[in-house]
Amino acid sequence: MLDMMSKIIDIMSNEFYFPITILFGVTSMLPRERFAWVWVTALVVVFGTYFTVVGIQQSQATPSFVARMGTLAIALGSLGIIAGVTHLIIRLGNARHEAAVPDERDHLIEWRAASVAYYVLMAGMVLVGCVMPFGNSTWNMVHMALLTIAIAEIAHHGMIVLGYRRGWHA
Amino acid sequence: MPERRLTNNIRTLRFLAEEMTQAELGKRVGVTRQTIAAVEAGKYSPTLECAFRIAEVFGKPLDEVFGWES
Numbered sequence: 001m002l003d004m005m006s007k008i009i010d011i012m013s014n015e016f017y018f019p020i021t022i023l024f025g026v027t028s029m030l031p032r033e034r035f036a037w038v039w040v041t042a043l044v045v046v047f048g049t050y051f052t053v054v055g056i057q058q059s060q061a062t063p064s065f066v067a068r069m070g071t072l073a074i075a076l077g078s079l080g081i082i083a084g085v086t087h088l089i090i091r092l093g094n095a096r097h098e099a100a101v102p103d104e105r106d107h108l109i110e111w112r113a114a115s116v117a118y119y120v121l122m123a124g125m126v127l128v129g130c131v132m133p134f135g136n137s138t139w140n141m142v143h144m145a146l147l148t149i150a151i152a153e154i155a156h157h158g159m160i161v162l163g164y165r166r167g168w169h170a
Numbered sequence: 171m172p173e174r175r176l177t178n179n180i181r182t183l184r185f186l187a188e189e190m191t192q193a194e195l196g197k198r199v200g201v202t203r204q205t206i207a208a209v210e211a212g213k214y215s216p217t218l219e220c221a222f223r224i225a226e227v228f229g230k231p232l233d234e235v236f237g238w239e240s
Contacts, residue, residue: 167213
């Protein structure tokens with residue numbers, strides 16, 4: 001029964017990518033892929049919320065330094081907690097997992113994902129460091145740098161997921 | 171240049187080796203079960219070293235395990 005359920009969830013997660021099944025390990029996904037899924041989802045949700053809040057704050061009045069830092073601290077703190085809890089759950093669930101040590105395919109997927117993320121980060125940093133200083137406020141630059149980091153991280157882990165789902169023809 | 175792709179007979183060879191599981195093959199080769207599944211499905215082309223190790227497990231020459239077809 002459990003085996004059949006696991007197979008059904010596996011098919012469903014392959015088709016619909018349920019983050020909950022991914023997090024709690026009811027799939028045949030590798031721990032690394034599982035973490036990538038959770039991290040991409042967390043980044044989109046947390047930074048999506050953060051930039052929405054920042055947009056609302058700025059449209060009403062110029063927020064104080066403390067308010068800005070508070071919002072930023074909540075966003076980064078949430079990400080830290082999500083990363084910590086996810087690592088803990090996955091580690092506990094895979095204490096004796098065969099895939100505890102990455103193999104050649106894992107390294108290749110990681111290498112390709114990191115290459116893509118590097119170029120995303122470079123493009124964003126060129127924009128922040130070379131274009132934005134001419135006519136933008138300091139906080140706009142800070143937000144753009146944060147957005148660049150978030151997009152680069154999403155690209156990195158998104159490419160990891162894609163690498164595991166679609167495969168790489170080396 | 172015509173497009174060619176790597177093919178393999180791993181599924182058949184596993185069957186002939188008393189239905190060896192992907193996990194067991196992976197363990198003997200030194201990769202994960204998911205990597206063996208990806209190789210079998212043609213989603214991942216293994217390194218030459220990994221390909222030789224797979225062939226070695228089945229006691230076959232490389233060209234009996236892997237093919238290069240158009």
